[in-house]
Amino acid sequence: MSETTIRPHHSIWPARLPRRLEVPETTLWFNLEVSARRYPGKAAAVFFGRRTTYGELLSRAEALAGWLRERGVRRGDRVLLFLQNCPQFLVAFYGILRADAVVVPVNPMNRADEFEHYIADAGAVAAITSADLAGIVAEADARLPAAQRLRHLLVTRLGDELPPGGLESEEVPAPAVLEWLRADPALPAGAARWADALAARHAPGPHLAQPDDLVLLPYTSGTTGAPKGCMHSHRTLMANVVGGGLWGHVSAESVSLGVVPMFHITGLMYGVLGSVYLGTTVVILPRWDRELAGRLISRHRITHWTCIPTMVIDLFGSPNYRSFDLTSLRSLSGGGAAMPQAVAERLQREFGITFAEGYGLTETAAPSHANPPERAKLQCLGIPIYGVDSRVVDPDTLQEVAVGETGEIVTHGPMVFKGYWGHPEATAAAFVEIDGKPFFRTGDLGRMDEEGYFFMVDRLKRMINASGYKVWPSEVELLLFKCPLVQEACVIAARDAYRGETVKAVVVLRAEARSSAREQDIIDWAREHMAAYKVPRLVQFVEQLPRSASGKVMWRMLQEQETR
Secondary structure, eight states: OOTTOOOGGGGGOOTTSOSSOOOOSSOHHHHHHHHHHHOTTSEEEEETTEEEEHHHHHHHHHHHHHHHHHTTOOTTOEEEEEOOSSHHHHHHHHHHHHTTOEEEEOOTTOOHHHHHHHHHHHTOSEEEEETTTHHHHHHHHHTSOGGGSOSEEEEEOGGGGSOTTOOOGGGOOOHHHHHHHHOOOOOOTTOEEHHHHHHTOOOOOOOOOOTTSEEEOOEEOOSSSSOEEBOEEHHHHHHHHHHHHHHTTOOTTOEEEEOSOTTSHHHHIIIIIHHHHHTOEEEEOSSOOHHHHHHHHHHHTOOEEEEOHHHHHHHHTSTTGGGSOOTTOOEEEEOSSOOOHHHHHHHHHHHOOOEEEEEEEGGGTEEEEEOOGGGOOTTOOBEEOTTOEEEEEOTTTOOBOOTTOOEEEEEEOTTOOOOBTTOHHHHHHHEEEETTEEEEEEEEEEEEOTTSOEEEEEESSOOEEETTEEEOHHHHHHHHTTSTTEEEEEEEEEEETTTEEEEEEEEEEOGGGTTTOOHHHHHHHHHHHSOGGGSOSEEEEOSOOOBOTTSOBOHHHHHHHHHO
């Protein structure tokens, strides 16, 4: 089948959009140079009322790049970025790009047990983090052999980006959040301060990166083993950077709410990369707060909000939501979990807003499918976007199934990643050739209707979707095996009225713990050793786990028992 073969969704393709994109033959750094030249005094970011202009963002990123180069960071070196949403995230991201290095974004909810994997697996030479997280980095680093440890740790203080004259009433977060923002704990030995690094004003030297260079290494887990890095180049990311704005009616006049975590591929695409390419303004929230979000939408006249459905549900649950002025919103989109139909209908009825869901993975740099805003279907993944050939195939024969039938979603497109870092076998298993083209096997079971819209049905891969956070049971199991109370564990999904799904651990206790251990003991241990969204909310003790004739744990049997 040729590249120009007509697929079902082409018949309803929006007339305003091209079917293919001409992706610029430039790097992501160049996007910031252009926007800073065009809009030097315009706010690239607003953080609790404080503006960071495009000119300032460019200048600070260049200074950071100079510091990294002066410290020996070279082209292709990996730098860990371990931050909540904040202006420093943007500066650090583009500073790493300007130094021709590779950004490795890490979830700031991770604990030391998890973080050491990212240092070692990525072969990272440096990490950039905030003062409240620096201890986690130092603890993880100290556990590694000397040859694998970080050479540099740069630490910022989130409170330094708060307005020097104080916050206005509409911008004030909850007291606990404000206390967290203003905290300034002692730094680990040998760490460098962010303010000193930028003040040094080292020249970064020439920018040598090319469009096909590795630039981003976000990590994703899979059915087995520890998280794996997804290799993205400037070119694979640029495809969705350019396409996202066209799809969502975004222009330089747009103002977005940056609350989806920037370490995550979706938050990165819309709050860090796409925004800078188009010269928009992002109003940044470091943590979800429905009351503050409602006030910020009203105050800053937010036009675009990429979110997860639970945020909308939570906003509607506020006793003050009718006092929020949401009339500025022109686009509300997201993914990670299906938007309940009743909530989507309420959005339409009360605000005239259609929630446009999309679909994608870390491997596809966020969206490979999206609902056209002017023709969205509810609880639908959307249609394949620019240059994407996506099909529903039989997982065994890889033959395309008939319209309406269920199969595995496979995708070919310009935003598909180049493979898993250091895992050639996993990379080979992730792709299949169809009609002479490599297709990425998503592991998601779906169906396609007669118009070419895709719908999720189930998963081939073991994965729990908790409020949009993907939890891979094998990763949680590996961490639980470190618990001194646990002999073995099997992690499955349990229904949750708010999160959609939540994490449940079926545990066989060690002999010495069986008379005294409580379910809460397992939960408490997990809270200290893994990110909060991975922590089992439910624990069940059993004498033994069911096993197949070959000795494998029959997780599917436990899952089926749970969902009956």
